[in-house]
Amino acid sequence: MSQSRLSVGPASAGWLRPGSGPLPRRSFALLVLVLGTLTAIGPLATDLYLPSFPSIADDLHAQQAQIQLTxxxxxxxxxxxxxxxxxxxxxxxxxRPLLVGFAVFAVASFACALVPSASALAGLRFVQGVAGASGAVIARAVVRDVFEGDEAARFFSRLMLVTGLAPMLAPVLGAQLLRVGPWQTSFVAxxxxxxxxxxxxxxxLPETLPESVRRPFQVVSLARTVGGLVCDVRFVGPTLTLGLAxxxxxxxxxxxxxxxxxxxxxxxxAFALMFAVNTVGLxxxxxxxAYLIGRxxxxxxxxxxxxxALAAVGVLGALALGGVSGPGALVVLxxxxFWMMLSLGFVMPNATTLAISSQAPAVAGTASALMGSLQFALGGGLSSLAGWTASGEASLTSMAVVMGSVGTASVxxxxxxxxxxxxSPVRVGP
Structure with missing residues (x-):
């Protein structure tokens, strides 16, 4: 791990110091907590209001499909x-992008509680997404600024321990917020x-990217950087692996x-309980x-x-073809x-580490952005294929087919x- 790249400003409170060697355990834990908070806001914003869908549709006189569009x-x-x-x-x-991003996110969130229509809510949700993206993309870039190699993989594993709680708890918290107030309460929160x-x-959080390695924001330069990333198998290989997984x-x-x-x-x-158990698996x-790092x-x-993970999906496919049913089916599934999610817990941090660590710190933000964007695009786009059935509804069989296909492609x-x-010879950066 190298910390010589750190540019510590007045906001650092002295807890990250350049040239001081590996982070002390307390500083490591604080950085996990800070970056975990930033990364978790995206999943929270995505899932917190899901239990409120019927209430939002009734209040805004909108169809369910219009609310799903948000x-x-x-x-x-x-x-x-x-x-x-x-x-x-x-x-x-x-x-600076983090500070501006979260300020905009806060304003958009409060505005969502005041919308008069579903279309206005969808527009503000888009703004929320753009602003909220600052947390995840910059958190990954900060890890690249501060850590390298196995230290980065260890940190990403600890970071996922914090951020993994967000999708597990968000629907539960959203349901509890409905007990104390209307659907707008979720957006105020x-x-x-x-x-x-x-x-x-x-x-x-101090500034982790020194001015000496920054790159001017120019369209031509950005296109050249993105082109270099797309053509770099060391980056695009783990990135596509991650996106397909x-x-x-x-x-x-x-x-x-x-x-x-x-x-x-x-x-x-029952579904909420199963969802929570499987998230624990991840x-x-x-x-x-993290324990196996260094071993x-x-x-x-x-x-x-x-x-x-692919083996688990194979078992899922066998169960679907065998017509699994009965009271014990949900326990078996x-x-x-849980097996699949446990396995994906190995995929996410290691694929991220291989992709980000292959690039120089000066392009870590762009690399992180491209990786995150492809991850959402592939995840959101390919997963929708499970609903392309004769009935127009997903089934266990269609889930197994899609998951098996993307899992095979990922391998x-x-x-x-x-x-x-x-x-190929080892190199770092484009």
Whole structure:
């Protein structure tokens, strides 16, 4: 790990000091907490208001499909925002885009509580997504600024322990907020969280990108950088591996709520319990991965996670073809999905590490943005294929087909990129 790149400003409070060697455990934990808070706001903003969909539709006199469009707008904003904010952070540093991003996010969140129509809500959700993207994309870039190699993989694993709580708890918290107030309460809560995040960045996150390695924000230069990243197998290989694996995960997230309740008769409470258990699997996988750092090489950990996740999907496909049913079906399916999520806990941090660490710090923001944007695009786009059935509704079989296809593609991409890295000279950056 190298900390000589750190440019410590007055907001650092002295807890990150250049040239001081590895981060002390307390500083490491504080950085995990700070970056975890920034990264978690995207998943929270995506899922917190899901239990409120019927209430929002009734209050705004809108169809359910119009309210679902607000979720699509948020995902689109997250994708577009990363492409803009990442390169901007390479030009002006990490702190300023974060501060502006969370200020805009707070304003947009409070405005969402005042909307008169579903279309206005969709527009503000897009703004929320663009602004909220600053948290995830810059957090990854900060990790690249501060850590290298196994230290980066260890940090990403710890970071996922914090951020993994967001998608698990968001729907539960959203449901509880409905007990104390109308659907607007969720957006007020998001606005307050953004203000807390803004304060955290201002007080405790130093600038991690020195002016000497920044790149001017120019369209031609940006296009050249993006072109270099797209043509760099060392970057695009792990990035596509991650995006395809994320499509496997997002197929489960976006479809199993409907499948478990319509096909297997699960209640909303039963689905919430299964969802929480499987999210614990993802978090557990990231922590086992962290334990293996220094014992097993990064590429081997990633390969093991991919193969194991694909094997779990193979079992899922066998269950679907065998017509699994009965009272024990949900227990069996939960075990299979837990296995898959545990395996993906190895994929996410290691693929991210290989992709980001292949690039120089000066383009880490752009690399992080491109990686995040492709992850959302592949995850959101490919997962929707599970609903392309004769009935127009997802089933366990269609889920298994999509997940198996993207999982196989992820393994194939990783195998090719690993072969390419083995035959090419080692280099960092474009």
């Amino acid at each position: 979720l699509t707008a948020m995902m689109l904003g997250l994708s577009v925002g990363q492409l803009v904010i990442g390169p901007l952070s390479d030009a002006v540093g990490r702190r 998001l606005g307050l969280l953004a203000l807390v995040s803004l304060t955290v960045v201002f007080l405790w 994320f499509a496997m995960l997002f197929t489960y997230v976006s479809s199993f709520s409907f499948v478990s309740q319509s096909q297997f008769g699960a209640s909303e409470q 978090m557990a996988g990231t922590q086992v991965n 097993v090489e990064t590429s081997r950990r990633l390969a093991a996670g991919l193969v194991s 939960t075990c299979v999905f 194939a991409v990783f195998a090719f990129s690993a072969w390419w890295r083995a035959r």
